[in-house]
Amino acid sequence: MSTFEPVLLRRYGLDRSGDLDVYEATGGYRALRKALGSMTPQQVMDEVSASNLRGRGGAGFPTGRKWSFIPRDAPVKYLAVNADESEPGTFNNRVFIDADPHALVEGILLCCYAVGIGAAYVYIRGENRAGARALERAIAQAREKGYLGKGVLGTTFSCEIEVFRGAGAYICGEETALLESIEGRRPQPRSRPPFPALVGLFGKPTVINNVETLGCVPDIVDRGAAWFKSIGPETAPGPKLYCLSGHVRRPGVYERPMGTPLRELIEEHAGGIRDGKRLGFVIPGAAASTALLPSEIDVPMDFDSLKKLGTELGAGGISVMDETVCIVETLERLARFFRHESCGKCVPCREGTVWQHLLLERLTEGSGVARDVELLGSVSRQMVGRTLCALGAFAAAPQLGALEKFPEHFAAHAAMGRCPLRAAA
Amino acid sequence: MTSDERLGREQRDSTACGRAAGPRATSGSTSGLSEAVRARVGLLAVSLPTKRAALVPALWAVQEAEGWISGEALAEVAAMLDVAPADAEGVASFYFLFSRKPTGRRVIDVCDNLVCGASGGAQLLADLCARLGIAPGETTADGRFTVRRQECIAACHQAPAVQVDLEYRGPVASADALLAELAGADEEAPAVGGGRAIVLDVP
Numbered sequence: 001m002s003t004f005e006p007v008l009l010r011r012y013g014l015d016r017s018g019d020l021d022v023y024e025a026t027g028g029y030r031a032l033r034k035a036l037g038s039m040t041p042q043q044v045m046d047e048v049s050a051s052n053l054r055g056r057g058g059a060g061f062p063t064g065r066k067w068s069f070i071p072r073d074a075p076v077k078y079l080a081v082n083a084d085e086s087e088p089g090t091f092n093n094r095v096f097i098d099a100d101p102h103a104l105v106e107g108i109l110l111c112c113y114a115v116g117i118g119a120a121y122v123y124i125r126g127e128n129r130a131g132a133r134a135l136e137r138a139i140a141q142a143r144e145k146g147y148l149g150k151g152v153l154g155t156t157f158s159c160e161i162e163v164f165r166g167a168g169a170y171i172c173g174e175e176t177a178l179l180e181s182i183e184g185r186r187p188q189p190r191s192r193p194p195f196p197a198l199v200g201l202f203g204k205p206t207v208i209n210n211v212e213t214l215g216c217v218p219d220i221v222d223r224g225a226a227w228f229k230s231i232g233p234e235t236a237p238g239p240k241l242y243c244l245s246g247h248v249r250r251p252g253v254y255e256r257p258m259g260t261p262l263r264e265l266i267e268e269h270a271g272g273i274r275d276g277k278r279l280g281f282v283i284p285g286a287a288a289s290t291a292l293l294p295s296e297i298d299v300p301m302d303f304d305s306l307k308k309l310g311t312e313l314g315a316g317g318i319s320v321m322d323e324t325v326c327i328v329e330t331l332e333r334l335a336r337f338f339r340h341e342s343c344g345k346c347v348p349c350r351e352g353t354v355w356q357h358l359l360l361e362r363l364t365e366g367s368g369v370a371r372d373v374e375l376l377g378s379v380s381r382q383m384v385g386r387t388l389c390a391l392g393a394f395a396a397a398p399q400l401g402a403l404e405k406f407p408e409h410f411a412a413h414a415a416m417g418r419c420p421l422r423a424a425a
Numbered sequence: 426m427t428s429d430e431r432l433g434r435e436q437r438d439s440t441a442c443g444r445a446a447g448p449r450a451t452s453g454s455t456s457g458l459s460e461a462v463r464a465r466v467g468l469l470a471v472s473l474p475t476k477r478a479a480l481v482p483a484l485w486a487v488q489e490a491e492g493w494i495s496g497e498a499l500a501e502v503a504a505m506l507d508v509a510p511a512d513a514e515g516v517a518s519f520y521f522l523f524s525r526k527p528t529g530r531r532v533i534d535v536c537d538n539l540v541c542g543a544s545g546g547a548q549l550l551a552d553l554c555a556r557l558g559i560a561p562g563e564t565t566a567d568g569r570f571t572v573r574r575q576e577c578i579a580a581c582h583q584a585p586a587v588q589v590d591l592e593y594r595g596p597v598a599s600a601d602a603l604l605a606e607l608a609g610a611d612e613e614a615p616a617v618g619g620g621r622a623i624v625l626d627v628p
Binding site: 087089090091130162165170181182186187247317319321340 | 515544576584591
């Protein structure tokens with residue numbers, strides 16, 4: 001795959017890459033013209049289905065199938081674009097939107113055309129004001145040139161895009177909390193069924209897609225499903241934006257084929273571990289994934305390979321920690337995050353995240369005992385599968401994984417009342 | 426652990442109900458919305474599928490005009506959108522970025538989560554607070570700075586990263602370096618904290 005050419009980030013670094021004329025001059029809106037000029041909505045949907053594009057938000061659900069769940073004959077339907085991106089370790093949406101906002105606009109328009117949607121909301125986290133501005137600007141430019149609004153490019157297809165700024169709450173990245181937030185309610189997840197595909201935003205059938213997922217769509221339509229499937233593994237093909245951060249020499253977003261080995265990403269692209277240190281552990285798919293040991297980094301970075309290792313790709317946030325970082329302290333930080341972000345609706349999550357954090361605080365502060373380690377496992381196990389949304393399971397996963405993989409670290413904290421790494425230093 | 430400890434679970438600083446007299450409202454009225462904000466909220470109320478859907482954008486409009494959301498402003502927005510005041514309070518208090526008490530002229534949000542935390546973010550927060558003589562969530566006596574501990578801001582490649590009035594900065598070399606940078610720019614600093622976005626500009 002040495003011939004891989006960036007797709008999603010191909011305009012990154014171009015002068016005025018967010019402007020319409022630059023976008024058009026580099027092939028932008030060609031896919032939209034092709035779709036509106038020579039393809040039926042069904043053909044666009046079929047092309048996306050045939051490409052095997054899987055949702056990049058973390059769940060990896062086939063995008064074409066998701067679109068096909070929306071009732072054709074429903075008079076009002078919506079697209080909600082998830083740009084909430086708040087999971088520790090993840091920043092690819094932010095980089096993508098800054099570099100190429102029109103690509104997202106075009107992906108949105110193609111989805112709306114395929115599914116018969118007249119209005120899309122982009123839910124962008126409140127902190128990312130720059131991204132919201134870049135999108136607003138791209139939308140205004142696109143409207144002026146007739147790419148969106150009433151009668152797109154002189155056809156009967158009409159579509160509006162609204163940018164909706166969140167205001168700082170991780171739970172809003174959960175798809176039904178996101179809908180509640182847009183509707184002006186306290187953003188707590190809904191119980192399902194009914195699923196958003198039938199009863200979503202404002203009670204109407206709604207597609208909810210991640211930014212990067214939609215970012216893949218223009219090229220699928222323009223170059224075809226076969227081209228897309230030629231990149232990466234057949235079961236989860238296409239380009240992927242990997243976020244490399246932590247103790248690497250060159251942190252940043254790297255676009256590589258899905259399934260690129262983690263070792264290649266860390267050592268070749270991100271330049272390896274900095275300051276002459278050695279690798280300690282890697283959190284491969286942001287906060288909700290189990291950490292990997294140095295011996296495990298030959299894993300291909302795709303949904304299925306990581307699942308086999310008992311962890312997750314998530315949205316592609318790879319946090320690389322050197323040998324001086326304590327796994328228990330890292331987990332305490334993550335537990336604090338989930339405690340902070342639990343919406344409080346379901347008891348196992350609301351209570352469980354507090355207990356997890358208190359137990360880990362005791363262990364890191366030196367007052368923990370062996371029983372606390374057991375209790376952390378028991379509390380975490382009881383959070384899985386007993387909540388309306390995935391936040392409870394997300395909070396539990398890294399703890400349960402680490403208890404299995406790094407038992408000696410927990411035991412040392414409990415027995416010595418301090419971190420073994422600090423003791424050695 | 427005692428039940429008290431559990432009940433006393435940490436709250437987001439900025440979402441603590443802010444009726445306690447904020448030390449210094451930096452500008453703007455503390456009662457009633459300006460004409461421009463009222464007009465903006467009115468427009469939002471008729472341009473979205475439901476009136477209630479205007480609530481979060483309306484709260485942004487208030488915050489960007491005033492720097493924070495007073496109880497009076499919240500009540501007025503709620504009334505304009507036919508949302509019960511307690512209901513609106515429940516929405517506003519959920520979000521970290523909606524400030525329910527006045528903030529300083531510059532609001533510094535410091536991330537000390539996963540990656541920033543392993544890259545000096547916690548130390549940066551501690552140093553900033555020590556330099557300014559405040560605790561996280563507080564505002565300096567002269568009303569210049571508010572410092573808050575923020576969760577991940579999607580700037581892990583810039584660790585340790587901060588946002589100043591929602592503008593990204595990082596990697597931040599030290600608290601002193603950041604404060605020196607901000608002192609240089611203080612002249613052009615916005616009059617109110619939280620920054621004013623153009624996204625919800627008054628048409």
